[in-house]
Amino acid sequence: MERRYRFVRLGDDAGDAGKFGRVAHAPEAAPGLRTGLLCANAVAGRRGRGGVRGRCLYQPARHRAVRHRLADPAAAGAGRARNRVLAGNASHLAPSFVQRGGDAGGQAGHPALSAWDREDCMSRKGILFCMRYPDDQGFVWRTVVRVRDRIAGQLTDYDSHVAFPKLTGRSVHKIQHMQPVELDCYNLNEANKAKLAQFVAANDIAAIVYMSALPTSLDMAFLHSLGVKTINTEQDSFDHRVRDSLPRQLAKFVVRRVLKRQLHDLHIANSTSQGEWLKSYTKIPPERLVIVPNGIDTDHFVPPPDARDDSRVQVICAGQARREKRIELILRCAERVLAQPEFANVSFTYVGDGEMRTQWEKLAKEMGLAKRFRFVGARADLLPFFQSANLMVHAAERESFGLVLAEAMACEVPVVACAAAGPSEIVADGSTGRLVALDDEDGFAEAVExxxxxxxxxxxxxxxxxxxxxxRYSMERQVRDMAEAIAGALA
Structure with missing residues (x-):
């Protein structure tokens, strides 16, 4: 017997459009789940409204077969052999579905790989690390890939791969322990699902390790149907001042803490504040969350070999040119500073690129700062800029960590930063720099002065x-701790 239930609309945890949590158990197999789901629907205020419907995925006979395969080595070997046959013939992937959109015009379902089950994950020998951007995108992504490559070097029991949505032939990454592959693991349309399913089967993938992919941004039912474990290293920046209504908090609690839906097998937070946010706001269960603060290469980011020249003072700011970085606040600070005769030897430099750069450059010209506030664009390596800088400034209102702050500090550059989540952990106020309230522009300028x-x-x-x-923030420590966390999730 098959029944259908409406998905629970929770809203996207990053503050964008809402997503639907999928339910993948038959009511006769999990009556408590059915009750909890109806409760969550009622709490969320979505019961009776239009939405996508999903078919049940729970198949007791299939799970008995899986247990038999695990208990019988010969049967397990036969199952893996069948998986490789499936991998070699993509025609097995597309026509068969274990879940479909139940309403007219709904999205297509997910490829059925019935021989793959999550219980079989421990016997697999592959890990797929995923990147959101093409391999020619540098800046902080070079650090992210380098950390993953070093992790792969420690997980010697596994064959590691790294997926980029596009291999450009102009890669900025030096990869030693992972095999690059062109796969888009974020935009899971039907074509990309088929490619990913085929790759998982062909390469015996046990786990897919995402970067900054909350469960609401992915098709978790499809990923689980592949029989892999999913791990997410959360590095996006969120506004920790946002609060949910009580009904939405209850809905998230029921779905994630009670029903254990809309979850990765492991969530790795890149800072303590990020971990607290994932627990309190998104309701990630504590047992599925570990905190591994980011790290930087302290052997690469070092002070300049010669003493800094204090006769010409350089103030640097760096980061992606996104709205939340608030370079306009730094421009106003620079306008105030550079108008004072005592700071005639001071200049500012912004390193970075993105959607806001043109607007910020235009503003700098309008403020008469063009000659003393440089925009140099994105650079593959920030070391020369940090070694020539005397002070780092950072005005972001949302920042989960702040790699550029740690890199500058490793080069013996003090930091003035707005007290967003990540900078508040990195900067020791009054001893390695100054932390200023998010909207205190006068306090920010006074600290700089x-x-x-x-x-x-x-x-x-x-x-x-x-x-x-x-x-506190060496890359060696981060690599060691993340490798242990991933290995533990696969044990």
Whole structure:
């Protein structure tokens, strides 16, 4: 007997359009699940409204067969052999579906790979790390790929691959321990699903490791149908000031904490505040969450070999040119600073590119700052800029970590930053830099001016900054901890 239930609309945790949580158990197999789902629907206020419907995926006979395969090595071997046959023939992937849109005009379902079950995951020997952008995109993505490559070097029991939506032939990455492959694991349309399913089967993939992909942004039912475990390293920046209504909080709690839906097998947060946000706002269960703060290469990001020239003071800001980075606030700070005769030897540089750069450059010209506030675009390596800088400024209102802050600090550059989530952990206020309230522009400018007036303060806080990063935010520590977390999820 087959019954259908409406999905629970929770809304996207990143603050965008709402998504639907999928339910994949038959009512006769999981009566408690059915009750919980109706409760969540009622709480969310969505019961009786139009929406997508899903068919049940729970198949007791299939699960008995899986248990038999795991208990019988010969049967397990036969199952894996069949998987490889499936991988070699894509025609097995597209026509058969285990879930379909139940309403007219609904989306197509998911390829059926009935021989693949999550219980078989432990016997597989492949890991697929996923990147959201093509392989010619550098900046922070170079660090992300480098960390994953080093993790793959530690997970020697597995064959590791890294998926880019496009291999351009102009890769900015130096990869030693992963095999690059062209796969879009984020835009899961039907063509990309078929390619991913074929790759998983052909390469014996046990886990897919995403970067910044909350469950609401992916087709989790499809991914689970592949029999893989999914892991997400959450590095996006969210507004921690946002609060949900009580009905929405209850809906998330029921779906994620009670029903264990809309979840990865493991969520890895890149900072303590990010982990707390994932628990409190998105309701990720604590047992599926670990906190592994980001790290940077402290052997690469080092102070300049010679003492800095204090006769010409460089203030640097860096990051992707997105609205939340608020370079306009830094421009206003620069306007105030550069108007003072005592700071005639000061100039500002912004390193980065993106949608807001043109607008910010235009604003700088209108403010008369073009000659002393440079926009140099995106650069593959920020080391030369940090080594020539005397002070780092950062005005983002949302920041989950802040790799560029740690990189600058490793080069003995003190930091003035708005007290967003990540910077509040990295910067030790009063000893490695200054933290200023998000909307305190006067306080921000005053902190900058204090450092510009006092070379000895810059030097002392710069040395303390490097010591803090070496102690807390090394890439070696991050790689070790993430490798242990991933290995634990696959054990």
């Amino acid at each position: 204090a450092y510009l007036r006092d070379p000895s303060l810059r030097a002392a806080h710069g040395k303390a900054a490097r010591a803090r990063v070496v102690e």
